[in-house]
């Protein structure tokens with residue numbers, strides 16, 4: 001038998017997913033049978049949704065839906081091609097201009113996903129033979145890690161610094177030549193919801209003439225005066241060279257982007273393979289993002305309510321005795337420290353009757369071993385009543401499992 005097929009057959013027979021299914025602990029690919037609001041229907045039951053990145057609650061906003069449908073009626077449903085050739089519609093150009101302005105940058109490029117933005121931009125910017133160095137936070141997202149792998153940067157010029165640890169970053173950057181470094185960090189870290197010390201990173205970058213690449217997938221929409229993200233939150237947008245983001249979270253759609261200077265965007269636009277060799281996002285996705293921008297540029301209510309409900313849950317979880325790390329954002333981890341226990345907790349929350357709670361069980365390598373957790377996240381459209389109900393369920397199951 002072909003070795004590839006042999007490997008797949010073996011995995012199907014006895015791999016971890018099969019074993020987890022056999023013992024009733026497989027937690028993935030659960031089907032959502034309704035719109036993704038604070039309450040969803042899953043397995044024919046009402047479930048409180050604490051496992052979505054729909055931070056601003058825009059996936060079901062009537063105005064966003066209306067404008068998205070109008071774009072379908074005017075431009076059709078697909079682009080059938082890459083931006084470079086036949087996939088650039090007027091709405092892509094409008095969206096890029098609008099995002100650049102929103103983020104305080106000269107230019108912007110829209111990719112088909114955030115993952116593709118990181119793969120394409122990082123591998124295009126870093127060349128293996130130009131004496132370039134990268135300093136990357138140890139908890140950066142998989143798409144950053146893979147972008148660096150694609151760049152073929154030699155191992156000794158790819159330096160991983162301790163998570164959010166400014167003195168480690170400083171010690172490590174000092175050993176590299178001035179003017180050759182790119183520092184890569186997330187704004188809000190995706191698994192534990194802690195914010196990077198961007199102001200300190202900017203000051204180190206200035207001393208060392210380094211550039212900064214900020215993956216703000218979770219920060220844009222959430223932080224900053226009108227949701228412009230982590231750089232705006234710290235008032236350092238001008239000092240962050242490249243801001244990467246996604247449409248799959250606060251912007252309630254699918255797609256990704258890079259915002260930067262004209263020179264950098266021009267380079268990426270002509271060198272990023274994940275941009276050049278992949279079809280562009282449909283016009284409807286552009287219209288969704290533009291509609292969300294229209295709302296958040298005028299109205300701070302979604303952002304403010306998101307903060308209120310997240311803070312309420314955070315306070316409640318701490319009072320109940322759960323360990324929640326250093327989150328100050330709408331991503332709140334409940335740290336379990338063991339994957340089987342995390343899966344069991346997930347299942348009990350999900351299967352609870354009459355109302356269950358959906359969370360995201362996270363195991364290594366997405367978090368370091370021993371840091372396995374249930375990732376919970378919140379929406380601007382949640383009410384205090386929903387939060388209190390979720391909290392009650394967490395406490396009920398947590399006590400039954402002797403976790404608190």
Ligand SMILES: Cc1ncc(COP(=O)(O)O)c(C=O)c1O
Pocket residue numbers: 113114115116118141143186190215217218246247248254255256
């Ligand atoms: C920090 C971070 N960067 C990039 C991505 C990729 O974004 P997308 O879902 O648009 O591919 C994600 C999404 O999981 C993320 O959390």
